[in-house]
Amino acid sequence: MMIQLRFLPLNKLPNGVVRFHRSVSPNFQVQNPNFATTLITRVSPPSHYTTAFMGTKVSAMVLDGKSVAEDIRDKLTIEISRMKNKFSVVPGLAVILVGERKDSATYVENKKEACESVGINSYEVCLRQDCREEEILKHISRFNDDPSVHGILVQLPLPSHINDRNILNAVCIEKDVDGFHPLNIGRLAMSGREPLFVPCTPKGCIELLRRYNVNIKGKNAVVIGRSNIVGMPASLLLQREDAAVTVVHSRTKNPEEITRQADIIISAAGKPNMVTASWIKPGAVLIDVGINPVEDSTDPRGYRMVGDICYEEACKIALAITPVPGGVGPMTVAMLLLNTVTSAKRIHKCN
Ligand code: NAD
Numbered sequence: 001m002m003i004q005l006r007f008l009p010l011n012k013l014p015n016g017v018v019r020f021h022r023s024v025s026p027n028f029q030v031q032n033p034n035f036a037t038t039l040i041t042r043v044s045p046p047s048h049y050t051t052a053f054m055g056t057k058v059s060a061m062v063l064d065g066k067s068v069a070e071d072i073r074d075k076l077t078i079e080i081s082r083m084k085n086k087f088s089v090v091p092g093l094a095v096i097l098v099g100e101r102k103d104s105a106t107y108v109e110n111k112k113e114a115c116e117s118v119g120i121n122s123y124e125v126c127l128r129q130d131c132r133e134e135e136i137l138k139h140i141s142r143f144n145d146d147p148s149v150h151g152i153l154v155q156l157p158l159p160s161h162i163n164d165r166n167i168l169n170a171v172c173i174e175k176d177v178d179g180f181h182p183l184n185i186g187r188l189a190m191s192g193r194e195p196l197f198v199p200c201t202p203k204g205c206i207e208l209l210r211r212y213n214v215n216i217k218g219k220n221a222v223v224i225g226r227s228n229i230v231g232m233p234a235s236l237l238l239q240r241e242d243a244a245v246t247v248v249h250s251r252t253k254n255p256e257e258i259t260r261q262a263d264i265i266i267s268a269a270g271k272p273n274m275v276t277a278s279w280i281k282p283g284a285v286l287i288d289v290g291i292n293p294v295e296d297s298t299d300p301r302g303y304r305m306v307g308d309i310c311y312e313e314a315c316k317i318a319l320a321i322t323p324v325p326g327g328v329g330p331m332t333v334a335m336l337l338l339n340t341v342t343s344a345k346r347i348h349k350c351n
Contacts, residue, residue, distance in 0.1 A: 060318040061212075063287070065204070068211050069330035073118050076337050080119040083341075083350055091344035092121040093151040093177065093336070094143040096136060098162065099129035104155045111153070114333045120340055123149060133162050137170050144172045150347055151177030151340040156229065174347065177339040179203070180229065188236050196346075197339050202234035204331025205266055205287045206241065212320065214264070214285050216241040222259045224248045224275070224308065225268035230289055234266045255279075267308040277313040286314055286321040289328045 083089045093115050097108045108124065115122040125139050136154070143149045152175045158164050168180045176184055179197035187193040209216060221243040225231030231247065238245045243264065248255045250269075259265060259279045267275055268289035280286065290308030307324035315321050322328055345351060 060286075060315040061320040063208050063212055063285075063320050063322045063327060065208055065322055065327040065329065065331040068208060069204075069334035072207075072334040072338060073114070076334075076341055077118045079341060083344065083348075084119070087348060087350040089344055089348045089350055090119065090121050090148075091151070091340050092123060092146075092149045093153065093340045094123040094125070094146075094149045096125045096127065096139055096152070096154045098127045098131060098136060098155070099159050101157075104157075108155050111333060111336060114337055115340075118337055120337060121148065129159055130161075133166060136162065136167055140167070140170045144170075144175060147347075149175065150344040151175055151336075153178050153336070173197075175343060177336060177343055178229075179233070179339070185228070185233065185236075188233060188240075191240075197343070198237065198335075199229055199233045200335035200339065201230050201268075201289060201328060201332045202237050202266075203339075204328055204335045205234055205289065206237050207335065208287065208322065208328070208331055209264070209285070214320070216243050216264065219243050219263040220246070220261050221264040221266070222246050222248055222262035223266045223268070224255070224259065225270070225289075227268065230268035231266075234268065234289075238264070238266070265309075269308050271308055272306045273308070273310040275309040275314065277310070277317055280314055280317045282317050283319045284317070286318045287328060288322050288324050291324060291329065 080091060083091070093111070095108050095111060097104060112122045112124060123143070127135060127139075136158075140152060140154070143152045152171045154167055154171070156164065158167060169182065171178075171181055173181045173183050173196055176197050177200075179185070179188070179195060179199035184195040184197050185199075187195040188198060206216075216238065221238045223231050223235040223238065223245060226235070226247050226249045231249070235245045235247050246258055246262070248258055252258065256279045259275065260281050262281060262284055264285045264287070265275065265280070266287045266289060270290055270292060272290070272292035272294050275286075275288075286309055288307035288309040288311075290306075292306050292308070293303045294306050295302065296304040305325055307322075307327075309321065311321065311323065
């Protein structure tokens with residue numbers, strides 16, 4: 001029987017982006033590293049794979065965010081070097097961290113390191129947990145006026161005494177690299193309007209789908225979660241890509257039944273392993289945004305990170321899946337770098 005996968009020339013992906021799980025038949029290898037398996041509608045769901053691969057069970061393809069992000073970062077490094085040489089412009093990102101949350105501090109540190117690795121200047125302000133709103137606003141205002149800063153990021157969540165709306169509104173939209181300003185979100189929601197920036201995590205999800213040639217147009221997509229920073233903008237982006245989008249949230253009745261209709265699932269609920277086999281349509285493409293710590297005595301830290309999607313179950317049913325870690329997380333950081341470079345180019349008109 002004919003193998004129903006299609007191969008396309010690899011013009012965007014770095015070599016080795018396509019990886020398969022251990023249960024893949026050894027007969028089924030990508031023969032040429034310059035070719036990547038694509039997830040075009042013609043690709044059959046796994047039940048067909050079983051037939052196509054002569055009874056061998058094939059598990060889902062891994063959407064390798066780490067490799068794709070590395071490719072993006074490599075290209076940004078070259079572009080930043082060009083901007084520096086030709087226009088004497090070095091992109092700059094300012095990060096404001098409030099409080100002592102360990103996870104926030106780690107995210108900020110990762111972003112700082114990522115900036116350094118591609119040649120973006122990073123500026124950091126760390127404020128005490130009990131700082132006043134005016135103090136944060138003062139730093140935002142300073143960065144808004146600073147020509148060496150092209151992106152401003154306020155690490156969320158903020159302490160409960162701070163009104164995040166006031167803070168996010170204060171970032172000038174030309175430097176709103178997180179894409180959280182209401183004007184940028186508003187433009188994202190309206191057809192015929194273009195936001196200056198799209199929020200990094202949902203943008204990373206769509207970019208990953210694009211890189212693997214997943215056909216979004218006309219597909220049923222379910223987004224689990226409706227937060228301002230992930231779920232809501234992800235649903236807007238999918239609509240812009242002409243998907244039929246359903247949003248499932250904590251008050252949704254029958255989330256499992258709804259999710260099972262989806263060709264594409266983006267899950268951002270923050271609930272470990274919530275999406276099990278019975279939530280998934282065979283052949284679906286799964287993007288797992290969730291990052292959830294679960295106890296693990298075998299890990300030296302005593303815990304490990306898992307997604308919202310039960311990976312072990314999902315990879316036997318889905319056509320493709322993002323791992324946690326190594327899926328959406330690195331794409332988020334890559335999109336932040338990309339947004340910062342885009343901002344610097346726009347502000348200094350260097351093309
Ligand atoms: P949030 O808490 O602001 O929003 C969670 C959303 O999930 C809410 O809209 C809620 O209605 C929905 N939800 C909660 N329980 C549900 C349930 N049982 N069924 C259906 N929907 C449910 O969280 P967030 O900031 O959007 O983040 C979501 C997850 O994504 C977290 O695990 C977070 O750590 C992770 N995250 C990852 C990245 C990344 O780069 N990979 C970036 C941001 C957030």
